[in-house]
Amino acid sequence: MIRLGGKVALITGGTAGIGRAAAEAFVREGAKVVITGRDLERARNIQNLVDGGGAIYVRQDTTLEAEWQTVIDATLARFGRIDILVNNAGRIIVKPLDKLSLDDMRLMLAANLDSTFLGMRTAWPHLVRAGGGSIINTSALMGEKTASIGLAYSAAKGAQQALTKAAALEGAAVNIRVNSILPGLIWSDGWKRMAGPKPDETKANLGPTIPMHRVGEPAEIAEAMVFLASDEARFITGIDFAVDGGKSAA
């Protein structure tokens, strides 16, 4: 059974990690998908989806308003409508407070908050025209519970969650649902890069820090995104959906 048939989705930061897994799952469920990302090299990761005819790639820096218009124009030109927006692109800086600069803080707000705001703002009239839609913003467990050296990131993700709830209330009148997903520790490409010379060992060592004793996989976030994007979540808006192996319950 196809759950997103006839729908058009835009996924930012979709060339790697959680975003790529989401793009794969959305295509599997019958959606047409516009995948964006900053890095042309990484676009090769999703070439299979593009070749399959279910997706296109558009280069985008989500912090730039002008590029949002380009992406929306490309989406409408290729697929004629937009039903689902996944604001997945984000960045993280982990540093102690006395080493964090104001520039670091600004970067966190630009990459995690401005980008989400611009995406919602630019897509909004098109979602309204489609008769409603679903926006999914990738936040983080750290938007709710923080870690000692994640100050700027946590602040930005917390702000993003508040933005999401406000948009949910505003979207309710026009049938646009807006939800946050809060991934816990997910074995994304970002983590792999940070994992050092023995990534498998690092992954295994991280497992016991989580109640379920394992790190999550990007596909596990993607399935929650499919659910929120689909009509199965028809009455769900404004929620913080934790997908974290029990981390936030501890």
Place this chain on the structure above:
Amino acid sequence: MGKLTGKVAIVTGATSGIGKGCAIEMAKAGCKVVVTGRHEERGANTVRLVKEVGGDVIFVRQDVTVEADWVKVMAATMAAYGRLDCLLNNAGEAIVKPLEQLTLDNLQFLLRVDLDGPFLGMKHAWPHLKKSGGGTIMNMSSITGQKGGAKGSAYCAAKGAQLALSRAGALEGAAHNIRVNSIHPGLIWTEGVPDVMGPNPETYLPRLKASVPMGEVGETWHVGTAVVFLASDEAAYITGAEINVDGGKSAQ
């Protein structure tokens, strides 16, 4: 092939309302369902509705506050289907009264149904879920279990306690691949609404709808589809979570 094909679930309080809606959605997803409740006649009605969507279902009469009834439900489940993968602790009661009029009996009654019930269910399902190699438990809380509500002090307390139970269950279950999540419906249209609000919905429905950001009262299947997702392997990394199905109410 449904999302829950091959799985067996127990749904308590499935003789009406949200429980009935969830049993139907789970059956549609291929799950075998044991529906329980106190009323035989209503139970037979749910069985009929589940069969209408092609479901495999039995009814077992149960009062969730009585431990012996849980033993009976587990035995009936094993006899009928031989395994258990999912428990939906849905049965619950609400009392809406100003604090001054609430009695200690009212509070203790709600704690029995809304807390003892899920506790006993988890306890008795646990060994069977372990034997299945893991499973899922979902406890039907309420948005009032997260936020307060006027005239709901006893109900809020019971549902809040139930939420804490779910979280603790999630942490303990993680070692056995048992996922435990809490579901928080907002305003959902059930047979119980006229019981509380009166027999003429047209007099209060506009006001109820206006109180929900999405401008509508939810349907039981809205909760049912969330239950199906959480019970499925697609939610394999989701435990200890609170899933609100409330049309935006708790974001306000």
